[in-house]
Amino acid sequence: MSNKRDYYEVLEVSKDATENDIKKAFRKKAMEYHPDRNPDNPKAADKFKEATEAYDILSNPEKRSSYDRFGFAGVQSDFSSVNMGDYSTFSDLFSSLFRDDFFGDDIFSQFFGGRGRSRRSSGPQKGSDLLMDYKIDFEEAIYGTKKVVEVPIKKECVECKGSGAQEGSSPKSCPNCQGSGVETVQRQMGFTRYISQQACSKCRGKGSIIEKPCKTCRGSGRSDENEKIKLEIPSGVDSGFRLRIRNKGEEGRSGGTRGDLYVRLIVDSHEFYKRQGDNLIVELEIPFAIAVLGGEIKVPTPYGAEKVKIPKKTKEGQILRLQRKGIQRKTQYGMSYGDFLILVHYSIPGKLNDEEKELLEKLKEISKMPSKQEKLFKKLIDTSKANKVDE
Ligand SMILES: [Zn+2]
Ligand SMILES: [Zn+2]
Incomplete structure (x- = not known):
């Protein structure tokens, strides 16, 4: 206790810092030094503890004014025996910090490796995102198309209204975590005890246990239902292209929003055209005489017939390039055009007149x-x- 640093110094704020300044400063320190983020650095934990203590005092107007007047003596009783064992209040303090508008929920759950969600298992939960592969024709990919797909989506079970429990019974609060869905795990490192939280192992973070599961959904509270979903496939897409359809993923729980549906396109091959990025490649047999003497032929591109000049002495295996006659695709900067490539082969005549x-x-x-x-x-x-x- 003797060589404690000044709380304002710890958070790197001035003596007249506002509440908001102090909050921001602590967030910064907490993000930097949280033990979960620095598992192999005991110094980080000390720094974290120091920042937490400083924040606890300076964020509280009463404690802060007492500290301003009397220094550590004015607040000693509060924190003289501080340790990380007091995690429940600490955690609440911490989560409240990260759950407001400034960072939003995502940072909080990211920060705890997703554990932030299980803490709130009783509240609304966003449904999962779904990913499906969908095969389309070569032409459909080139010109774009509209499709309706049936997607099996987990919805709330009608029988048990999503509770997962048989009629007349209801889920019971989990005795292991007292319904919180969270379990506290302690870890000792030197003189410091770290306490972290994880999803309850008995109820897997749900906070409740179902003794008589619903027969329709076997306790999951969900049932598969096919839903017809419209897809608008833009022109020029290639295999691997992903469409995102918002709010068409799995249903959320307890009033949470639906997840998103991702559709990954697989484009079928074509008997004449081959695709390489935005370029189209065509293997073409050209009569020997035209290849040697030069001439003109007509080639079908997906966007119409093109006259192609065959230069004199065109060799077998040579590639002729028609610029900007390949795949047409809309991008955020406007239309993009690939090239149309003709790989020349000499044709050997079959029947002769x-x-x-x-x-x-x-x-x-x-x-x-x-x-x-x-x-x-x-x-x-x-x-x-x-x-x-x-x-
Ligand atoms: Zn059910
Ligand atoms: Zn539990």
Whole structure:
């Protein structure tokens, strides 16, 4: 007790700090030094304790004025035997701090690793979010579509009205946690005792136990019901795209709001188009003569036919790119356009008419083997002859 730091110094506030300043300052310290966040740092716990003590005094106008006039002597009796064992009041103090408008509920539950929720198990609880996979056609993904899906959603059991207990009976308060749903766990580290809270192991945080479970829902208080839900699938989506439909997840408990439904899209493949990001790839067979001499062909894109110029001497395996003729997609910055890519293959004619036959025969007569290959062949034939002579 002898080398205690001044409470204002501990919270790093001035002597004329307002109540709000003090609250804010303590939140900051508490967030930083809470033992749950610093399991391996005993110094943090000391700092936390120090800040808590300072806050307890300075947040209370009576204690604060007494401290201002008489120093530690004025408040000694209150905190001389302070320890973390007094967790119930401490915890309440702490949760009230984090449950107001400034941080909202989320920070509080995040802070306690979700335990904040189980503390309030008797109050409204938000329903769980649901995730479902949904398969759509390639075209539906490109143009966008509207769908109605049936989603099995857990709703309040009609038989027991959500209590989970058989008619004529009701859930009993859990004897292990006296209905709070929370269990206190103690941990000793050096001279300091840490006390933390977790969901009650007997009732799993519910605070109540059902002795005669409802036969319809087997005590869960819920039943599966299919609900028809409308989906609006925007144009240009790809596999993995997630739609969020607010308030279409599971129903909340005790008047809590519904969770959200997430629909993850799986886009079916297409027999002609392949997708790579926002680009569309098409493998196209082009008549040999057009590929060599150049020409023009018509290609179907999902947004209409496009005339494509085939340059002279287009090679087998070459890729021709039509810019901004690929997938069209709405983004927050406006429309985005992918490219349309054509992978060229030479087509070998099947059945020939007389004219084609005649022309090809002529071409055959005057065709030569490629000169590079010709040279190599000559060399190979010559060396094989030479070797035969040697034998
Ligand atoms: Zn039931
Ligand atoms: Zn319990």
